[in-house]
Amino acid sequence: MVPDRCLVAPGALILSPLALTADCLRRVKNAGPNATPAPRIIGVDDWAIWKGQSYGTIIVDLERREAVELLPRRDGSELRTWLTQHPEIEVLCRDRWAPYTEAATAAAPQAQQIADRWHLLKNIRETLERFLDRHAGRIKAAFTPTIINSPDSNSGPETPAEALSPATAKQKQREAN
Template sequence: MDELAFRKGCAYGTVLVDVEARRGVDVLPDRTSETFAAWPAKHSGAGIICRDRANAYTKAVKEAAPDVLEVAGRRHLLQNLSAAVKKTCHQHRNRNCLRKHTEEEATVANLPEPPPMLLPPAELPRTQIVERIRHRYEDIHRLLEKG
């Protein structure tokens, strides 16, 4: 279940979708918990309800279908995660925690730098197209040397 805008900013409803069958089941005329609470009484069979974060939907599911498993939609989980990360970063920025940590790293940076690791060059497979490109590369450089 999720909200649906009949007219953005003016009129909203609720859309109910059967995720497994990938088809719409019903459209309710508003977003109130009372309207949704009446729906499961007429239509049984839902074992899991995937809903958004609206308080009206939380209340409606608890009233109408207390035995049904409630889960948050993927998009809404990502919204929650994004909000939590943003809030945490804001708190740390305001407390100067991040700046303090970078200053500590700067003092540690006086240590000698370890020598770079030398890795063998990546070897391309000997396919027909790779060989053709190698030959073109060699031809181009031969022509460049000739001017």
């Protein structure tokens, strides 16, 4: 695949000495008709053609970090067709949207399907929030300081438990009981 910045109009080199670099020339020379092998590991997601109006499907080669295909719809039927034409797909990273799941399962049964990083992090965050909400009382109690009376002076000032060493705090608790 030749980068867009490497493609110049005839005569552009004369007009602008920086229009074509040695690196670009090497890439053009080395790029054959099938220089890029078929993708094995892909990511599938939706993309906005017109935000809020029209969405398509993007397929990305995750090994090369390059977009492979932009499909005009995200209904899953075009993804199914594309996957059928690419039996070399080994891993398919996708979100949890049902049409993508159905298309991948039907057209690429050989491919291992995995959740994308964004959705994994979202799932972890939601699970952690539910856990913290359920155990908020216990967590608050664990961080509330316990006041222990000093055995030396029954009427003296009280010492917060966290100000004592762990061994001293345990000893004072045993003596208080």
